[in-house]
Structure formats: C-alpha cells, structure tokens
Amino acid sequence: MRQGFRQSMAWLHAWSGLLVGWVLFAVFVTGTASFYRSEISQWMRPELVATETDPGRAAERGAAYLQRQMPDAMGWFIELPTPEKPAIAVMWWKSMEGPFHQALLDPETGEPTSARATKGGDFLYRFHYELSMPPMLGRWIVGACTLVMLVALVSGIVTHRRIFADFFTFRRDRSTQRGWLDAHNVAGVLGLPFHLMIAYTGLTLLATLYMPWGVRTAYKGDEIRYFVEAGLMPDLRWAAGKPGTLTPLGPVVAASVARGGKAPEGLSVWNPGDANATVVAIFEEPHGLSHHHPQIAFDGQTGAVLGQAGAVGAATGTGTVMAGLHMGHFAGPALRVLFFLCGLMGAATVATGLVLWAVARAPKGAAPAGFGLRLVRALNLGTIAGLPAGVAAYFLANRLLPVGLSERASWEIGAFFAIWGLVALVGALRPGPRAWSQALGLVGALFLSVPPVAALTTGLNLPGGALRFLGFDLMMLALGLGFVVAARKAAARVGAPLRRPARDLTGEEALRA
Amino acid sequence: MTPLVVALNIALCFAGFAALALSLDRHHRDALAGRVPAGRALPMRAAGWALLALSLATAIAWEGWNFGPVQWIGALTGAGLLVVLVLSYRPVWLRPAALLALPLGLALLPAILLA
Numbered sequence: 001m002r003q004g005f006r007q008s009m010a011w012l013h014a015w016s017g018l019l020v021g022w023v024l025f026a027v028f029v030t031g032t033a034s035f036y037r038s039e040i041s042q043w044m045r046p047e048l049v050a051t052e053t054d055p056g057r058a059a060e061r062g063a064a065y066l067q068r069q070m071p072d073a074m075g076w077f078i079e080l081p082t083p084e085k086p087a088i089a090v091m092w093w094k095s096m097e098g099p100f101h102q103a104l105l106d107p108e109t110g111e112p113t114s115a116r117a118t119k120g121g122d123f124l125y126r127f128h129y130e131l132s133m134p135p136m137l138g139r140w141i142v143g144a145c146t147l148v149m150l151v152a153l154v155s156g157i158v159t160h161r162r163i164f165a166d167f168f169t170f171r172r173d174r175s176t177q178r179g180w181l182d183a184h185n186v187a188g189v190l191g192l193p194f195h196l197m198i199a200y201t202g203l204t205l206l207a208t209l210y211m212p213w214g215v216r217t218a219y220k221g222d223e224i225r226y227f228v229e230a231g232l233m234p235d236l237r238w239a240a241g242k243p244g245t246l247t248p249l250g251p252v253v254a255a256s257v258a259r260g261g262k263a264p265e266g267l268s269v270w271n272p273g274d275a276n277a278t279v280v281a282i283f284e285e286p287h288g289l290s291h292h293h294p295q296i297a298f299d300g301q302t303g304a305v306l307g308q309a310g311a312v313g314a315a316t317g318t319g320t321v322m323a324g325l326h327m328g329h330f331a332g333p334a335l336r337v338l339f340f341l342c343g344l345m346g347a348a349t350v351a352t353g354l355v356l357w358a359v360a361r362a363p364k365g366a367a368p369a370g371f372g373l374r375l376v377r378a379l380n381l382g383t384i385a386g387l388p389a390g391v392a393a394y395f396l397a398n399r400l401l402p403v404g405l406s407e408r409a410s411w412e413i414g415a416f417f418a419i420w421g422l423v424a425l426v427g428a429l430r431p432g433p434r435a436w437s438q439a440l441g442l443v444g445a446l447f448l449s450v451p452p453v454a455a456l457t458t459g460l461n462l463p464g465g466a467l468r469f470l471g472f473d474l475m476m477l478a479l480g481l482g483f484v485v486a487a488r489k490a491a492a493r494v495g496a497p498l499r500r501p502a503r504d505l506t507g508e509e510a511l512r513a
Numbered sequence: 514m515t516p517l518v519v520a521l522n523i524a525l526c527f528a529g530f531a532a533l534a535l536s537l538d539r540h541h542r543d544a545l546a547g548r549v550p551a552g553r554a555l556p557m558r559a560a561g562w563a564l565l566a567l568s569l570a571t572a573i574a575w576e577g578w579n580f581g582p583v584q585w586i587g588a589l590t591g592a593g594l595l596v597v598l599v600l601s602y603r604p605v606w607l608r609p610a611a612l613l614a615l616p617l618g619l620a621l622l623p624a625i626l627l628a
Contacts (some may be wrong), residue, residue, distance in 0.1 A: 170598075170600070289583070338587030340590050
C-alpha cells in the first residue's frame with residue numbers, strides 16, 4: 001500500500017515518464033529542429049538559389065507539368081516559389097489514401113530541378129508526429145505518449161515540493177543523483193509554461209483525429225462539411241464525372257491577388273480533368289498567433305469565384321491559435337531562438353529524467369544490475385545519444401551521397417536510421433562505464449564534421465556565396481561542441497569514485513527530495 | 514524592433530530573477546557570502562517581482578496582448594536559465610551581471626522608441 005498523495009504522484013511520475021520517455025525525446029528533438037524546418041531544407045538543397053519569378057507563370061508551369069503526370073488526378077497541389085524556397089513544389093494524387101507523388105520544378109523551365117533529391121527538413125517535421133510509421137499509426141502513438149506526458153507533467157509538479165525554493169538550484173558538486181535531479185527540475189520548471197503549452201496544443205492540433213465522434217455524430221458521414229462550416233476550408237464540389245478543360249491558372253492567380261491582396265502561397269486543384277474542377281488559392285497566414293490560411297475557391301472551368309474561407313468563429317479560432325502557438329510560425333528570429341531553447345530544455349527534461357530513473361535504481365556496491373535496469377540503460381543510451389547521431393548522419397549523408405543516386409532521399413533517411421540503430425546496438429551489446437562518453441563523443445564528432453564535409457563537397461562552388469549557410473554551420477559546431485563537452489564530463493565520471501549521499505535514496509525518495 | 518524588445522525583456526527578467534535568487538539564503542551564500550541580511554529579503558523579492566512585471570508590461574506595450582505574453586514567457590525561460598548557469602558556474606558574477614543587465618536593457622529603450 002502506498003501512503004500519501006505525493007508519494008503516489010512520485011510513483012506515477014517516475015513510471016509514466018519512463019514509459020513514454022524514449023518516444024518523447026525523439027518527438028522533442030525532431031520537433032525542436034522543425035522550428036528551423038525551412039532553413040534545414042534550404043541547406044539540404046544548396047543548388048536552389050533565390051530568383052524572381054512571376055507567380056502566375058509559375059502556377060501555369062506547375063499545371064503543365066502536372067497535366068503530363070496525371071491529368072485525371074483527384075488532386076494537384078502547386079506551391080508557388082518564394083525567396084526561401086525558390087522552386088515550384090508540386091504534389092499529385094489519385095485518392096486520399098495516396099500515394100502522394102511530389103516533385104520540385106525549376107520556376108524558369110517548369111522541369112524538375114537539378115537540386116539533389118532529399119526530404120530536407122520535412123523528414124524531421126513528419127517524424128515529429130508520425131515517427132516514420134504509417135501516418136495514422138504514428139499520430140496515434142505520438143498522441144498517446146503526449147497524453148501520458150501531460151500526466152507526467154502534472155504529477156511531476158505535485159511531486160516537486162519546493163518549486164520556488166529550488167527554482168534556481170543546480171548542485172553539480174554534490175552526489176551524482178542530486179545533480180541529475182536538479183538538472184531535471186531546472187529544465188522542467190524553467191520550461192514548464194512551454195512544456196505544458198506544447199503538450200496540450202499538440203493534442204488539440206490533432207483533436208479531430210483523436211476524438212472524431214462529435215464531428216461524426218453531428219455531420220453523419222459528411223465530415224468535410226464540418227471543416228467548411230468552421231471556416232477552415234471553402235466548399236468543394238464533387239466530380240461531375242464529365243470531362244472538362246481546366247482554366248489557365250495565370251488569370252486565377254491574378255484574380256487571387258486582386259481579391260486577397262497578395263499572391264497566394266499555393267493552389268490546390270481538385271478533379272483537374274473534370275467538368276466540376278475547383279481551384280483553391282491558399283494564402284499565407286495573416287500576422288497573428290492564429291494558424292489558419294485564408295482560401296478562395298474558383299470554378300476550374302470558368303475561373304469564377306465560388307467562395308472563400310478564412311473568417312472563423314470563436315471556438316475554431318481558439319483551436320487555430322493553439323495550433324499557431326504550437327508551430328510558432330509567428331515568431332520572428334529572436335522569439336524563434338527562445339522557442340528553440342525551450343524545445344531543447346524539453347528534450348533535456350526528458351533525457352535527465354530517463355537517466356535519473358536509472359541512476360536512482362543503480363544497485364549498491366558490486367551487486368549486478370537486473371534485466372530491467374540494463375534494458376532501461378541500453379534504451380537510454382540508444383535514444384539520447386543514438387537519435388542525435390542519426391540526425392547528424394542525415395545531414396552528412398545529404399552531402400556525401402552522389403547527387404545522381406537513385407532513391408537518394410530514401411538513402412538519406414536510411415543513413416539516419418542506420419547510425420541511430422548502430423549506436424543503440426553497440427551501446428546495448430557493450431555496456432560499460434565508457435559507453436556513454438564514447439557514444440556522446442561520436443555524436444560530437446559527427447556534428448563537428450558537418451561544416452567541413454559541406455565545405456569540401458558543395459561549399460567551394462556554392463551558388464549564392466560561401467557564407468550562405470553560416471548560421472547552419474555555426475549551429476552544427478555548437479551542437480558538436482556541446483556533445484564533446486558532455487562526453488568529457490561522462491569520461492571524468494568514470495575515473496572519479498561515485499559521490500553518493502551518505503544513505504542512498506530510493507527512486508521515489510529521490511524524486512521527492 | 515522585436516529582437517531589441519526581446520533583449521530588453523530578457524535583461525529585465527534576468528535582473529528580476531537575480532534579485533529573487535539573491536533573496537534566498539542558499540544563493541546569497543554562494544554569490545555574496547553569508548545569509549541574507551535581516552530585513553533585506555522582502556525588498557529584494559519585491560524588486561524582483563516588480564522587474565518581472567515591468568518586463569511583461571514592456572512586452573505587452575510593444576508586442577500587444579497576443580504576442581507580448583508569449584514573448585515574455587520565452588524571455589522568462591531564457592533569463593531563468595542564464596541565472597541558474599551563472600549561479601552554478603560563476604556565482605560571484607550574479608550580482609554584477611544583474612546590475613549590468615539593468616542599465617544595458619534600459620539603454621535599449623531609445624533604440625526601441627526610435628525604431
């Protein structure tokens with residue numbers, strides 16, 4: 001029987017955190033990287049340089065390409081070029097089940113660009129909520145883990161008795177366990193508003209997936225209607241089943257500019273080969289916290305305006321503001337640095353918590369560690385060092401794989417999983433006092449090697465100047481140095497006798513201490 | 514303009530958090546030696562909270578009610594982390610750093626107002 005509310009909360013915090021910790025660490029790391037998704041994509045496609053392109057002409061070139069690929073598609077999407085992404089990104093699909101084909105086109109020629117094939121920052125972004133699994137399965141797993149994360153956060157707050165008194169406390173010089181506990185508390189408490197916000201808004205972002213029953217009951221089989229009535233998308237038309245001719249998209253873009261005030265970010269075309277074809281112009285988010293894109297729908301035959309979406313009610317508006325807070329698109333450079341920092345602190349909270357769980361349960365003296373503890377230790381090293389090693393390998397593969405390699409984008413992702421798996425496997429097979437320092441040292445070396453490898457492979461004839469990716473290079477060096485410092489600290493621990501409190505605390509006592 | 518306002522927010526939060534930390538015996542001992550002198554804790558805490566509130570007020574004044582609080586919370590986290598790191602690695606620097614952050618932050622005001 002466990003006595004006391006706080007004690008049961010400590011138990012709940014320790015075990016709920018352990019259960020989802022490894023997934024959450026991966027979600028935090030890839031999500032934090034996603035704040036710089038477009039910068040990562042730019043770095044991974046160094047061949048693309050900013051050009052001025054007329055949006056109307058770009059739309060027509062995209063449509064011409066798609067007409068050749070799949071004239072009878074269910075949908076096309078044409079993302080117009082921007083200075084950050086100076087290419088026409090097109091997507092086409094025959095059914096909502098996929099497959100979703102995509103290509104990057106040169107805005108000047110309308111043909112596929114010479115840029116290397118890569119998923120860029122989109123891979124890390126999708127991994128953040130789908131874990132490279134079948135999309136629905138991945139989203140459900142991430143959602144379940146996020147729900148447990150909320151449980152761990154709230155039980156952690158209850159468990160932590162002295163939030164204010166220990167607010168600034170980080171005792172590195174006392175016992176190992178005390179140091180990890182303080183680090184866990186500091187990263188958790190200082191980032192607490194962010195952690196709570198990001199977990200909650202992450203769940204509401206996919207709320208209609210996780211809790212579809214309200215919409216399903218109210219709209220009875222016509223769930224699209226919900227999104228239309230909520231103001232999230234314009235009314236679309238079903239295919240008529242009769243062939244039609246798609247109107248040129250240049251005038252549609254011009255009409256969007258006239259009505260929406262500026263060129264749209266992209267156009268989606270539904271049933272392009274049908275008499276009921278619909279073209280939807282999607283605009284960038286207006287300045288504000290909210291994440292929703294105003295849209296205007298046009299008749300695909302005549303180019304006449306069919307309707308628009310963008311004005312949302314209070315409830316939907318609350319949802320779109322939560323989505324906006326989660327993604328942080330509104331944040332300028334300075335605020336984005338703070339979001340990034342908060343994300344790193346989230347990852348640090350999870351990592352220190354996982355390590356603390358194992359440290360607090362280490363057997364005393366020469367007693368051998370049980371299977372559970374060895375498993376947790378192996379998974380800890382495999383995730384906390386393995387995943388960052390995989391990210392660094394993903395970047396290195398982008399520069400080292402031949403540009404003309406077939407299935408190149410998949411090879412990059414293969415490198416990510418191969419190095420992650422390798423670090424995890426070696427760590428599991430050869431556990432020991434030096435495993436951590438060696439693994440962290442490897443991660444540091446991988447990150448530190450990204451700028452020189454990039455300079456040797458693409459840097460010397462980089463279009464747009466050799467200093468174009470200075471920020472990315474500096475970030476890689478900073479991450480690399482961080483991991484090298486961590487490796488040295490881990491190595492120093494091995495030599496020194498373990499400093500422990502006079503009496504060893506049990507795991508739950510440690511949490512409450 | 515926003516990066517300057519973020520810098521001002523962080524400077525004010527840093528000074529505020531430093532005052533709050535130095536009102537606690539444990540950190541006072543590390544940073545300044547000895548316990549917090551009698552009667553000093555309360556005014557330091559008041560000053561600390563006032564600086565945090567001032568940071569929120571400046572964030573809202575320049576960034577509005579929607580962005581301001583978000584930016585302020587980000588600044589709180591960043592400044593809090595700085596205070597913890599200074600206390601942990603160079604505790605004696607905390608008071609000089611806080612006393613420096615305040616005028617430096619306020620020195621940004623003309624730049625913000627002119628922008």
